[in-house]
Amino acid sequence: MKRKGKHKSIAQKIYSRKLMLPAAAIYVVIFVIPTFSSFFFSFTRWTLKDWEWIGLDNFITFFQEPSLLIGLKNTILYGAMTCGLKVVIALLLAILLTRGWKIEGYLRTVIFIPTIISTIAIGLMFKSFMHPTNGIINQALDQLGIGSVFWLTDKRLALLSVALVDVWKGLGVATLIYVAGIKGIDRTYTEAAEIDGASGVQRFRYITLPLIRPAMNSVLILSLIGGLRNFDLIWVMTGGGPGFTTDLLTTVIYKQYANGLYGLSTAGNVILFLVVALIAFPVYYYLTKKEEVY
Structure with a gap:
């Protein structure tokens, strides 16, 4: 047997x-x-027909690009902005959407709709909305007496403007992950805290927040990687401009590829992969350790 x-x-x-x-x-x-x-x-000079080994020349040339340092800085800044805003705003929305309101389902649908719309379509739509003279946003501001804002042509605002659109599009998924985490909390914990006289803030801080940490970590990692790898929204709305002020590593890579420098653009992709890995993996490791503590 x-x-x-x-x-x-x-x-x-x-x-x-x-x-x-x-x-x-x-x-x-x-x-x-x-x-x-x-x-x-990435170590070759290649075309669709042949290739030639050139060692580290592509990487040396890539780091000599004037826009590379700007692109690297913008990539990290953009990833941090979009990730931070999604984590915080989606959490606030999830708390509101788990209050037991009758229209919760409708509100969740409204928040999730931008997620299923094409990123290109959203980029074109907001590019029109943010037009300096004909955009509905500036027209509304003019009616309020504030005056037009150059959302996509002002070097100080362009990257932030695109980041806000990115956050608006990505809130749906982040909010639903939080909602699932909050709904999964056993009611006995909050009921016991209410009996002990804990306030709403105390219940959130000592019960809800620790128990939804896995959901928060998922939102943070997904948002961070998505922000670091963003391309289509930036390209459609600004093309990396004005100047190089909204260039990310992805747009720098695309420009090299469009100029026929395939080996150089491949080296850029490797650099992007390493940047994302060097940022995302330590963050993931740290968050996992924090989960074990809780």
Whole structure:
């Protein structure tokens, strides 16, 4: 009987591994091979027909680009802004949407709608809204006597303006993650705190906030990586301008690719990958450790 059970266990393991083979093959083809190919071609000068090994020349040239340091700074700043605003605003919205109101479902739908709209469409829409003279935002400000604001052409406001649009689009997913976390809290904790005379702020600080930490960590990591890798919204709304003031690493890479410098742009992609990894993985490790404490 023991032998039969042992053979059955081995058969189950082999069978389960066979079921994993299709998914593993797809993963290798779609992710592993392109990733290692990118690392290889970043050390070459390549075209669609041939390639030439040039070592670190692409990386040296990339770091000599005048817009690179601006793009790197903007990438980190943009990621921090969008991530911080999503984490805080989505949490406030989630608290409001779990108060037991009758229209909660409707409000959740309204908040989630921007998420399912194309990023390109949203970029074009807000580019029109933020037009210096014909945009409805500035027209409304004129009616209030405030005057027009150059949202996308003022070097001091352009990056912030795009970041706010990014936050508006991404709030839906972040809010729903928070709502799921809050709904998953056992009511006995809050009921016990109410009996003990805890105020609403105290219940939030000592019960809700620690128990939704996994949801908060998910929102933070997803928002941070999304902000660091943003391209389409920036490109549609500003094209990296005015000047280089809204250039991110992604837009710098695209400009190199558009100029036919494929090896240089591939090196830029490797640099972007390393930047995201060097920021995201330590943050993820720190947040995971904090979860273990709680």
